[in-house]
Amino acid sequence: MRYLPHTREDIDSMLESIGKDSLNDLFSSLPPDCLLQEDLNLPPSMTEWELTDHMQHLAQSANQFNPKMMFIGAGSYRHYIPETVRFLLSRSEFYTAYTPYQPEISQGTLQGIFEYQTLVCRLLGLDIANASVYDGASALAEAVLMAIRITKKKKVALSDAINPLYRQVVSTYLSPTEYEIVNLPYLSNGRTDLSVLSDPDEYAAIAVQSPNFFGVIEDLEQIGSITKEHKPLFICCFSEALAYGLLKSPGECGVDIACGEGQSFGIPQSHGGPGLGIFACREKYMRNMPGRLVGQTVDLDGNRGFVLTLATREQHIRREKATSNICTNQGLCAMAASIYLASLGGTGLSKLARINYDHCEYLKTGLKNQGFSILFQNPTFNEFVIALPEGKEGLYDKLLAKGVVLGLPLESYFEEMKNHYLVCVTETARKEDLDLLIKEIAS
Amino acid sequence: MTDKLTPNGIVQDEPLLWEKGRKGKTGFSMPRTEIGPSDLDSNLIRKDLDLPDLSEVDVIRHYTRLSQWNFALDAGSYPLGSCTMKYNPKINDKLAGLAGFTESHPLLRSNQTQGILRIMYELEQLLCEITGMEAVSLQPAAGAHGELAGMLIFSAYHRNKNSKRNKILIPDTAHGTNPASAALCGFKSVPIRSGDDGILHPEQVRELMDEETAGIMITNPNTLGLFEENIEEIARIVHEKDGLVYADGANMNAIMGIVKPGQIGVDVMHLNLHKTFSTPHGGGGPGAGPVCVKSQLEPFLPVPRIRKDDDTYSLESDYSLSIGKLHAFFGNVGVLIRAYAYIMTMSSEGLKKASQLAVLNANYIKAGLQETYYLPFDKTCMHECVFSDKDLKEKGITTLDVAKRLMDYGVHPPTIYFPLIVNGALMIEPTETESKEDLDRMIAVFKKIAEEESADPELLHSAPRNCKRKRLDEVTAARKPCLTGC
Incomplete structure (x- = not known):
């Protein structure tokens, strides 16, 4: 097996040095009735060449359209997608590194993500962005949970013109708890109807998508003028991030949390994943934000460097009091988006x-x-x-x-x-x- | 060789993108268009977009230089405990990149995407066989997402039985994500202490398990690298009170072809395909965290499910008890394809051998270092072993110092200060893809550092000396956060 570097002699000498008779003997302390008696029933092993044929055949029947x-x-x-994106991403140094917990030997990933956070903030007109979440749908779910944490209200208003798949994910995330989702219908012009909100102050958030599921550009400024006077946070999600190359940014329209899918930025469709959950908000909500954040600092010599920071919000430190359970995110896809945005400018x-x-x-x-x-x-x-x-x-x-x-x-x-x-x-x-x-x- | 520091070569400085960009440059081949402009309400249009403009060469050099500041698995040993940094086969990346996969739209009708549906269906079957579980959803995009799926299933299962349960048992050896995932579903974590031998004991579970408790989240092998030998008895106790047993499958790399969690009392588990099944970690993602269940919990799995009738694959969403959707589409399909390719290459013999060698390697490291570093639990370990800085502290040396000095010798530090039940933990998971030579070198480096502790502790305090940056000021980074550049 080419991925396993041990020779027979290596195995024998290693077993001897740890005082074991055989590879099976490594598991001799396990309760015998836990141990499998038979081999796994899996298809026979394929060579690299057989596997390539097999996968090419499947790829051909995967997508028959022009x-x-x-x-x-x-x-x-x-x-x-510019070839430079694929080329740079395939560098092992990015591709086969882990989460940059050891900053001194991870400055490449860390500076790359710091740049990503900055580009996202400039695009969306907000103050801070995290290092990514799973996809547009889970980004919206995380935004809704964040608004509930901040306002301590139990109701959220969600536009019917939000991608229905995103709305389904939000309702999955909220299902085990007592939070209530109120649906905002769409108008005959395709925008969201806010008139059903008799008392906006009852809500943790008002969430719309722009451009919405129907492609219609919402009047964010008008919604922003309502949330400005009231308690709920204004969440704007999106599935087509490229739109903000042309449209007014959510931040300048009064949005508190902008979140959505970044697949359009240099990431192949790949049957829906991996994509990129983009998440940005106003600075005052920084400590309530889910996900990893990269911050700038200096090293012992005073040189600029970057580290993962504000980890006290995160699951590995705060456990059940964390702002989210997310740890692995879509790091390499965030890097793709950055390279894409750097290429276009x-x-x-x-x-x-x-x-x-x-x-x-x-x-x-x-x-x-x-x-x-x-x-x-x-x-x-x-x-x-x-x-x-x-x-x-x-x-x-x-x-x-x-x-x-x-x-x-x-x-x-x-x-x-x-x-x-x-x-x-x-x-x-x-x-x-x-x-x-x-x-x-x-x- | 071992006492030689890693040479640096030419490693250049590189400014931030916006310090480098200038108007008038471009790195993109703008598509030609023969379509004239259409009107758009100027109130909707933004006035400016302050993103730096760079040339293609600028972009290539920028990211190539950044990449040179990263250590990566392809460059050397990366023995991060609990992370399973095993070699990522290159052919799998190429295959996941075939145009038929990358250009597939997720909302096409299922008769138009048979190839991908077949891969996903078969991957579910393969994972069932490997784990002994009976149904799988591939939708969760990472391990923590799989845990969330598992906890949502716990919650839906009890709700469906009209049973109000608000607590969950979580051992002190669990991953930190476990309590956070449970909290998202409104469960309060009740910690259970492991015994002096580093594993759980049935009596402690019996004492805490009651009819307000939804079940237990257990990691097996646990984060000390020890097999939870009482798992079957513990599962019986939990099941007697109609609770469920969740297994965090992050450590599955120790037991493929050796133990099937589904046969020892586990009801729900997640797998980390980016750990056990070799898909690249990408500097922090994307991963994939399929959730696997026994058949009585199948109705609760996320939708859509994939069905096979004869040789035709289709999507089915009509499951009234389902927890719903967790991802807009089907999860990280590109990652799933890589894991499928890995399993098809390894097959039964290869996976079992991988687990055996992962365990052999961890025990070899343990034996090689236990004279030098303090080993809190001295018994045969599984895929990882945990040391502590207990013997070093009197010399004023901490785990952090050892970790940073390892970098100077070209070895990635192990996971440090985790699990929390070992003070100053050094958690080493070599994985099966490190050769005997790699392990011998790693052991020699650890020993060399132990010698330096006595001879010249300053070498450790001031490490790393040989990396792109010296130790970074993380305290100021958190006190005065600077999260965006200007």
Whole structure:
């Protein structure tokens, strides 16, 4: 076995030096009825070459579509990834290191994460960001728990226009406790309806997503003006972080906690994971924040360096009183996001976000011209909801047979949305792809 | 060779990204577009975006230099106790990176993603066989996430029986995440003391287990590297009061093919695929923490579940007792693919051998160092052994000093000051992928440091001397936090 470096002689001499007769003898002190009597029943071992064939076969049957003709997003987005990101991430020094508990020999990871925290803060207009959580959904769940800790209120208001998969995760996290989720309906323009909140002060948080699940950009400033006057924390989540290359940052709109998915920043879709849970908030909530934080300090010679800090919030020190149980996070994905953002820069990110917006609007207009109704009229980013015209109900499956995925069918998430689809366009869809799609639909 | 310090070579300084960036540079090939601009309400648009602009060469040099300040498993021994820093096979990374996997969208219909569903289904089956458990969800994204899944299952199980339980038993040898995970589900931790032999004793469990207690969270082998020999009796006591037994599977690397937790009384456990099944740790993640249960708890597993009918795989969410979803999609699929590839390579014989050699290596280290360092529990250990600084303190040397001096000799320190029940603990887990030569060198370095303790303790106090940075001021970092640059 090539991963096991011991020779027969090594094993014999090591056994001898510890006074054991055989490898089995290492386990002789275990109760005999705990010990397995038979071998594990697993498929026979594969060579590197057999395994490669096997996995290539599975990869081929994993995804039969032309990625260029997949107009589906809903929390997982196809964007171009510069080769530099993959190349740098595959450096063993990043890839095969552990959590940087020993800062003197982990300055690479630590400076990288400090830079990530800073870039995230600048993008989202907030003061501090953690070193990541699992994904957009768990980021929202952690944000809700944090708001409950801070305000000591038991109710949270969650917009129905938040990705339904995120809302399901929040409800899983809250299920064993007495906390209550109040749903905020969406308006006919696709934004969240806050009028059902008779007394905002009863809530720990008001949470919306922007751009929301329907792609609609929420009026964050208006919500911010409500939460400013009242007790609840304002949580803004997102599944398409790239939008903030173009849109006003949550921080400047009065958001207290911004959290969401960072997969768009240089991370492959990989069937939904690993992605990147981004989490940022205002400085005054620092000690209530979940997750790891990297801070700047100096060494004995006075040189700048970085360490994991404020560990007194964390599970390994505070045990049951910790702000979260998270320890392993998505470190390497945070590094990918940083490398991606460094490659684009502010100038590139703004430009790319604008291209995404324009490409999406192009298809929206094209479909409108084909007689499709666009369900929500307010501005959207990257995604929008269409209703298939009467007589065209079979269109989705017809396109599917041609290898085209016209978005996500919404009926299973919103029963009122029969024959409605959430369509996604990014920079990877060229004009000719979009024209082809429109032509297919017209024919 | 052992007394030679690690040479530094050329290791350059590197500023922060924003100290380096300048307007007018770019490191990205902007896609060409033939589509003109559309209108957007200017009230929604941000005025500026203050991220530094760099060239592609700037970016490559920046991160290559940073990487050179990191120690990593591919560079040498990394014997962090409880973390299982075993070699990460390179072929697995390549296979997880195949375009068919990386370009797959998670919300496609299941008939469009059969290959990935098959891998996930088969991985669940493989993990069942390895653990003796009967059903698995791969959704948890890390060990602590798997623990949370387990505690949510405890909570849902008792709620379903209309049984109000608000306490949970947690031994003093447990991982620190255990009480935090239990607290998220409203359980109050009740600590249990291990015996003088470092393991749990049934009478202590019997005394504390009652009908307000949801069950016990146990780590086996425990964090002292000792097998909990009374596990079956303990499980019987907990089950008599209709409690459940949770096993933290972080230390599964000691017992693959040797003990099946599912056959010795465990009802729920999580695995850390980034430990036991060799997926890279990535400087702190991503990992994967599948949760495994016995069949009576299967209805509570997270949804969606993967079903196989004949040769077709599908997703099923219709489980009324399920705890719900823990991740927006299916967990860290890229990590799952690597673990699957590892198991398919190792098979039954390879996994068992890996565990045997992991235990052999830990006992070899224990034997090699027990004359030199204080060993609080002197018996055959499993995959890790725990020493303490008891004998060093009189010389004014602490565990931290030893750890920092190890760096000067090119060995990553072990886990220190954990488990908490050993003062000044040094917890060494070599893993099976360290060769005899690596272990001999590690032992020689530890011994050399012990000699330095007497000869020149200042060498230890001032260590490390040979790394990118000297000891860092962690106290000021926490008192006056600076978490973002300007």
